Amino acid sequence: MKKVLWPILPKPWGTADMEFHYGLWNGVSSLFSQSGRQLGEENARPFILNHHIPAQMIVCKYKDSREGRKINMSALRIAMQNFDAALDITGAVHAHHLAQLPPAHVPGIWDLHIIARSSIALIAYQKRCTRHKPFQSTVSDALTSQYQFISGVFMICRHMLEHNHPAIEQNSPISAEALYNYADRHDIFISFNGAACAGSIKKIHEFLDFCNAGNALSAPAAHTLSRLVDDPDNWYQYGLATVELDCFVENERSQRLAARRGIGQSDPDRSAQTYAALGGYVRGLMDRPVPAASGSFRHGALIRQNHILEQLGRPVVKSIPRSHIRARLGCGQDGR
Template identity: 55%
Template sequence: MEFHYGLWHGVSALYSESGRQLGEENTRPFALNHHVPAEKITCKYEGSRSGCLINVSALRTAMQNFEAALAITKAVQARHVGDQGRADPLGIWDLYILSRASIALIAYQMRFRPQAQVPNRVSDDLTSQFQFISGVFMICRHMMENADCLIAQNQPVPAKVLYDYADDNGIFISFNGMACAGSVKKIHEFLEFCIDCSPQDKSPTIALDDLVCELDNWYQYALASIELDCFIEQERAARLDQKETQTSDASTAQIYCSIGAYVRSLMPSSALTDEGLSSFKSGALLRQNRILGLLGRDMIRNLPASHIAARLG
C-alpha cells in the first residue's frame, strides 16, 4: 500500500463512525470514491473559497470533535519532538512529518493488526483530526511539488503565511470545486497549534497508547513511509522536465531529497544501509520491505513494472 498509494490515498477511502469516507469527495483512488451524500451550503468566507460549496456534514463531525483533534495533534507532535528535546516553533519539514505521522495513526492501525481484528470504522475523533491535519499536508505537498522557497529549508512560518499561501494557491478548493469548510479563525487556530510545540498548560491531552498499539513501532512506520514517499517523489521530479520556471533556486527533486535526508536522520541508524543501492526499483523494494517488517507482514520479492510506472506516471 505504501508504495502504490502513499499514506493519504491509502486511508482516505476508509469510513468513519459517522458513515462518511475520510477523504469525502477527495477520496483516492477514484474507483473507491462512493460519493456519500452530504448537506452542502455556499461558502461565506472571503478569498478563493467564496461562493463555492462546502460540505456541512463533514464540518459538523469535525467541529464536534475539534478538542479531540487538538489533543491527538499535540500527542503526535510531542512524540515527534520528544526525542529532539525541542521547544521552538516547528519548521515546515516538521509540519510535513507531523501531518504524515498523524495520518499514519490510521494507516498503521489498519495495516498492523491481523485482519480479523481490524475495526470496520475509524473513530470520529481520528476522523476529525484527519480532516484538519490533511490541510497541513496539502499545503506542504503543494510547496514541495512547486519548489516554493518557503519549504526549501526547515524554517518556521507563521500561521497567517500558511493560510494565505493555501488561499492564494487554491489549496482550499478540491478538484470538483468543493471548498474547505473550516472558518478562517479555526484554520488559523489549528495551524498555530501545530506550529507551537512549547509546553502549554491548557493544551488538551490524550495518550497515544489509547489510539495505537506498539507506539514506537507506529512512529518508525510513519518515518519509513514518509521517507519512501520522498524517495518516490524525488525520482518522479527528476524525470520531469526541469525547464519549468521555479520560484527559487531549489528544484522539486532537491526539496524531496533534503526532506528525505532529514527524515532518515530521525530514523535508527540501521535504516541507513541502502544508500549504495544502484536503482530506483531496488531502493523502493528495500524501503517497502522495511515497512512490511515494521507491520509484521511477509516481505515481497518484487515491485511489478506496471506498479512502478503507475506510481511515477
C-alpha cells in the same frame, strides 16, 4: 441518512505494496468513519472506491478564495463536534516528534510536514499493523476529524515541496498566517470538483496555530497515543519510513521530469534537491534507516517497502510490479 454498506477493508489495504503504490493519504481517504462517511468525502481516492455519499451542501460566505463555492455541512458538523479531540491527537503527535529532536532544534516546516504525515499514518498503522488490536473496520470520528484537519497541512506542505517554496527548501519556521495565506493564494482550499474546505477562517487559523504550538493544551502525549496505536514508537518509525519512501519517489520523479525538460546534470532540478534533503533529515530520525542510495530505483523502492512491511509485521514482497512503478512515477518511465 441512507444506510451505507462498505467493505471491511477497501482494496488498497489488502495490497502488499500499499505505501508505495497508493501512498498513505489515498488509501486512508477511502475508509469509513464510525458515522458512516468516507474520510476523504468527495475527494476519496482511489476514485473507484469513492461512494459519493450524499451531503448537505451550502454556499460558502467566507471572504477568501472559497467565497461562492459549495461547502459540505454534513462533514463539518461532525468535525466541529470533535475539534478538541482532534487538537489532543495533534498535540500528542507534535510532542512525540519533538521529543526525538535535539533540545536546541528550532522546528521548521519539514517538522510540520512530518507531524502531518505521521498523523495520517496513525490510521494506516491501525489498519495495517498485524499487532494492533482490536481491529475495527471503521475509524473513530475523533481520528477522522483530526485526519481531515491535518490533511490541509499536508496538502500545503506537499504543494510547497512540489513548487520548491523557499520556506520548505530551507526548512524555515512558518506562521499560521503564512500557511493560511499560501493555501488561499494557491487554491489549496478548493477540491478537484470545485467544492471548498468548510472550516471557518477562525477555526483554520486556530488549528494551524496549534500545529505550530504543539501540545500546550493537550493531554499527555504518551496516554493519547497509547489509546490509538499498540506501540507509539513503532507507529512513529512507520510514519517516518513512509515519509522517506515518498521523498525517495518524488526525488526520482522530479529528476526524470527535469531530464525530460532538458535540464542538465550540472543544473539539477531544485525540487529533487529538496526532496533529497528532506529524505536525509528523516533518515536521521529513523532507528534503522534505509540506505540513501540503493542501486536502481526499483531496487531502492523494494528495500523501502519491505522495511515498512517488517515494521507492520507483514510478509515482505519479492518485487514491486512495474505497472505500480509507472503509475507512481507518473511520467511514462519503466521504473528501472
